[in-house]
Ligand SMILES: [Ca+2]
């Protein structure tokens with residue numbers, strides 16, 4: 001099944017339940033103005049557009065905002081981008097708990113061919129494969145694991161099959177933690193420890209949080225995934241999309257060209273207004289709406305909606 005199949009009618013019931021259960025979410029920053037842009041762009045192109053002409057991609061904090069976006073967009077058989085994305089390199093160390101981007105900058109950390117691939121949208125823990133290369137694997141899988149003991153700077157291979165969490169608990173109880181790989185020297189020591197063990201996969205202390213990021217760097221726990229999503233179809237879907245027929249979410253290939261939702265913060269609007277009043281009529285392009293229409297060929301804009309966030313009249317948040 002393709003990632004962007006329109007939900008079946010029998011999927012509507014789950015939508016209703018998800019909306020009702022979406023109460024635990026971060027309150028949004030005060031006063032945002034939302035726009036739907038009916039131009040087709042890749043996720044990255046759309047993000048640049050949002051930041052250049054408005055504030056950023058939209059972050060959906062709760063079901064009210066989700067419904068607001070739904071109400072301001074056309075009922076067409078398509079998806080639109082929003083600010084949510086999944087970062088397959090956003091690994092954290094079990095020992096430090098902070099983000100530890102494992103990309104191409106760490107020459108001693110080498111991913112196995114085609115990894116990380118988050119297969120079946122289920123791989124959020126890291127194992128060493130073939131004793132030297134990394135692979136993201138399902139955290140519930142049971143493998144031998146490698147503890148680190150900080151007291152005597154030793155690496156302990158435990159040849160029992162544990163899930164990643166159980167392995168972490170074991171290492172924290174009897175040693176220091178599941179080992180990370182923080183340097184070339186540490187990688188060499190780990191390779192020596194594993195040498196001759198014959199293990200195929202070994203848990204190490206790297207994990208990540210799924211779908212943890214929004215483009216504007218705010219956080220939200222609200223989700224409205226369609227029942228079969230996210231599915232990381234073909235292992236290439238790391239951007240969040242919004243179904244314009246159902247208001248439900250799906251993960252999609254970031255290179256797809258879709259319409260999108262963005263926001264203008266009142267702070268940015270106010271500073272633009274102030275600047276405009278100083279510069280007089282020559283600064284007219286600072287007006288958000290004028291900036292939008294001036295930035296694109298008129299015939300490319302089929303529809304632009306501006307709606308005030310229903311939460312704008314709430315008291316100022318601390
Ligand atoms: Ca998908």
Ligand SMILES: [Ca+2]
Pocket residue numbers: 115116117118119123135136137
């Ligand atoms: Ca994998």
